[in-house]
Amino acid sequence: MSARVPNAAEPIGNIQMATAMIVFEIGSTPMFLLARDAGQNAWISMAVGAAAGTLVILVLLHLQRVSGDQDWTEMLLSRLGKWGGGALAVLYALIFAYESMRNVRDFGAMANGTILPQTPIWIVMLIVAAIACYAVAKGMNVVFRTIELFFPTVALSYSTVALFFFISDLPHAHRLRPVLDQGIGQVLKHALPELISFPFGQVVVFLLFWKHAKEPRRAMKVSLTAYGIVSLFLTAMSALTLSIIGADVAKIVSYPFLEAVQLIHIADFLERLDIFVTLVIFLGLFVKLSMFYLASNVIVSRLTGLSPRTCAIAIGLLIFGASFLEPSHTFHIWLGLKVQPKYAWIYQVAIPFLILVLTLFAKRKASRPS
Template structure:
């Protein structure tokens, strides 16, 4: 079995949560308190993370497909597993579409969108053919590039004195209600609830006894970073401009002018977004394929080929970027709480009632359950 190290898992969680998140100014309904909305969402998301880890720890050697059958039985577990595969595939499609829209809006305005989608889909299929461990290692290699780039961007913003703290004031002008409304379910669902996809990969962690500490560390690091980036973007653009901006972070970076030498850093941001979108899209795609392969004992290659064709076709169902964003940030975030909150809570309760994971339960019981 492929073994993923603790550091690799932490890095993947950080890169995954970054993904397409920095494309948007999340929590904008709370205006200058948007960073508080992300903080609130991150805290609720941390509780969800505990639920996911608790479910995994009941049978550390099982992937999510096996955990569903362990908790719900073979038939119902299979049905729910297929629904999760569809959910993962749809999330992958959304990131492919984000990738193509970003490309068309920034550096390749004359390129047909379908060409970009097909190329990115092909890259995801290639990553699947190499396996999850190789993909985790590639992301590990990309992480220093992303870390250094974001650090330099933040440093340049501070040096140029673009952030204006007054744009973040007054804090809680209209009370806590707008913050809570902006956070639930939207921010909890995107990006924090999406970490449910890691239930397909946590059984590969080399030190399974430390799964909770490992994922919590990655989650806390990226949560703090997302809050910081949101606050800085808001402090530069202000609530009014942030609300109407298509790519807020890109507009912030375009304002950087340092000694008439360092400028046009929007290219760097675009490349960082490409990396994040590709990582997120590929991980969702892999999870979808692995779910179907595990449930029906099929080869990853064949399932992956069929799945990537379906994902590519789904990418063309939304007529334009406005519709794509509206569906994602208004409709999907509410529907997907079924997979991110309701079903995991059901599994938590069912497992507690059945005493799963206690003493002689755990992975051994899980292995028996999925073989029946």
């Protein structure tokens, strides 16, 4: 196994780390209104999921802190050995490539269903996969700088849409009542483990990047702050969407947030902002698929000793080809929102926690006098 360190020509700045965390975690999440089966309490489920996800990121940050200048691949190799750690690292590379593939598929389906209905979905997916391949092949710094450039657009866009909601007098608090009408159990049922797995548990991917921060300890504090911002934002957007279209409508439409945006109408002039919002969602999807793609690329390049560019092309072909394996978009959504979250906690939480325990045990053993 090679000890090569790919994709890290320059350290990653704190602002770059924070913006990457925020845009990555947001992704396309506002579009779907997660935990919608909880009805008008979906926003509470989101808050519970975010709170539980805080424990996950604390475990990951502590693991990074005690592991020093190791990234996730090096942690696995040092704690589980060349073969055990190598096999698990390969599995993570495949998981991250799969997560990237899901976002490529989401990108194609969303574009085909909104702004490009006449364009074959495979063309959209090919273009976005090729652009992501180019960015990943250029290296980690290029990806993080690109996200930093995207961030002002994403932040300004969501802030503007939220302002227009209130100017149009669309939110109404009565649509969020009754609160906890079926008890806290119903809220927990839809929050755990689904919302930990998606989107909050996906921060596990940053175990490949924290090592490369310019100021590692401060970057981890910045990441925790960024996570808190994302948690508040996603909870607020869930509540806002529900207060506009109501729980009954949210359950039957594909994209509840777009449904809410289509209701914006200001002075017989400003309307049809759904196209604008869709483009912002595309930015989030592209960031998420690129980060997963990059993580997979870092692992494979380190294990094989091949150049990041060569690995990026090979993984890109795998991602694009695998995006056609799912028979339908309905199956794709069912697999991603109903099946996968039930098991994702194993690689997002359980394995990192095991590696943390082994690391602490090894350090304690090493500190004992012989």
